[in-house]
Amino acid sequence: MTVTSTRTVNRGRLARELVSAVEGEARFDDGSRALYANDASIYRQVPLGVVLPRHADDVVAALEVCRRHGVPIVARGCGTGLAGQSVNAGVMFDFSKYMHRLLDLDPKARTARVQPGLICDDLRAAAGEHGLTFAVDPATHDRCTLGGMIGNNSCGTHSVMGGKTVDNVLSMDVITYDGTRMTVGATDDEQYARVLATGGRPAEIYQRLRELRDRHAELIRSRFPDVPRRVSGYNLDDLLPEKGFNLARALVGTECTCVLVLEATVRLLPDPPHHTLLVVGFPDAATAADHVPELARQRGDRVGVFRRWGAGQHRQTRPAHPRNGRVARRRRLAARRVRRRHRGAG
Numbered sequence: 001m002t003v004t005s006t007r008t009v010n011r012g013r014l015a016r017e018l019v020s021a022v023e024g025e026a027r028f029d030d031g032s033r034a035l036y037a038n039d040a041s042i043y044r045q046v047p048l049g050v051v052l053p054r055h056a057d058d059v060v061a062a063l064e065v066c067r068r069h070g071v072p073i074v075a076r077g078c079g080t081g082l083a084g085q086s087v088n089a090g091v092m093f094d095f096s097k098y099m100h101r102l103l104d105l106d107p108k109a110r111t112a113r114v115q116p117g118l119i120c121d122d123l124r125a126a127a128g129e130h131g132l133t134f135a136v137d138p139a140t141h142d143r144c145t146l147g148g149m150i151g152n153n154s155c156g157t158h159s160v161m162g163g164k165t166v167d168n169v170l171s172m173d174v175i176t177y178d179g180t181r182m183t184v185g186a187t188d189d190e191q192y193a194r195v196l197a198t199g200g201r202p203a204e205i206y207q208r209l210r211e212l213r214d215r216h217a218e219l220i221r222s223r224f225p226d227v228p229r230r231v232s233g234y235n236l237d238d239l240l241p242e243k244g245f246n247l248a249r250a251l252v253g254t255e256c257t258c259v260l261v262l263e264a265t266v267r268l269l270p271d272p273p274h275h276t277l278l279v280v281g282f283p284d285a286a287t288a289a290d291h292v293p294e295l296a297r298q299r300g301d302r303v304g305v306f307r308r309w310g311a312g313q314h315r316q317t318r319p320a321h322p323r324n325g326r327v328a329r330r331r332r333l334a335a336r337r338v339r340r341r342h343r344g345a346g
């Protein structure tokens, strides 16, 4: 699929076609573009425009327009990504405004079906009514979305108890840039055969992924780093037969480079009814980190690190330096000179 440079795109036509294609919103005004040009990282990229889909059909329709114009796309939840994952010069799909519903919660099966824009804490609050929880809680849990967490393979303090996002995703409804829509998850041989028999683009994708896995299986087994917080790179190990050829989990953490997530079924865990907090003080962050493995072995449900920001601490972060006072005085005098000059000019 050819993606053209965003510079050669007819933005006016693209905007008009997107506005008429979706039931939600397509915003191409400068204010909206500026609003979406940043996330929580240091990067800034002004998008061509923003689509706020009302439902999955809007995504299908908007993608069709983007494809025709050959423009790149990027998905966005709350935009708290720290490495520029949620900014792009293409068309931005913001799932947080309309596609943020909890579609189903089954306390017996301990599962929830969610739209990508659902906020983590909204899911946790609903699960909490049944003594359950979604174990992944990044520090941004009161605003980050399930789609963004899946995009980033997020984790949080409770990951000690329940793993990362990848460990809690059961299946996903996804769409690729070329418009192929699939429900993906663990795929046994029977399901694989069914997909191949149905044919079309899904069959091609499944087959090629299986070939890729078979070609590199031994390398993946021997070389993939076995660390609990591995979120960089694609989860190729989830394609291995012993992991159930799990396309959903392989797609977690792909940061919108492979698919847009339209819906996901996630696992819920029992929420421990009682909590005890143990606070341990360390002289510095490095010493605290040295003790994490030891603390993790105690089988608590979370380990977190807090820095104490008392008045004394603030003073320490700006070490007293004989020049500090002089620099401040020089700045004050310079500002006074500028004010005087302005008064004189007036």
Ligand SMILES: Cc1cc2nc3c(=O)[nH]c(=O)nc-3n(C[C@H](O)[C@H](O)[C@H](O)COP(=O)(O)OP(=O)(O)OC[C@H]3O[C@@H](n4cnc5c(N)ncnc54)[C@H](O)[C@@H]3O)c2cc1C
Residues within 6 Å of the ligand: 039, 040, 074, 075, 076, 077, 078, 079, 080, 081, 082, 085, 086, 095, 116, 137, 138, 139, 140, 143, 144, 145, 146, 147, 148, 149, 150, 151, 152, 153, 154, 155, 156, 157, 254, 255, 256, 259, 260, 261, 262
């Ligand atoms: C102060 C602070 C603290 C943080 N603490 C943590 C932490 O404790 N643990 C942690 O893991 N992270 C942490 N983060 C990073 C970030 O908050 C999390 O990764 C969060 O889950 C991202 O969610 P979001 O909705 O903001 O996603 P966004 O930033 O909007 O998106 C993240 C990625 O997901 C993709 N994406 C979004 N929606 C979809 C979709 N529907 N389909 C496909 N891809 C999609 C985006 O394109 C992007 O690549 C922190 C960030 C900040 C600013």
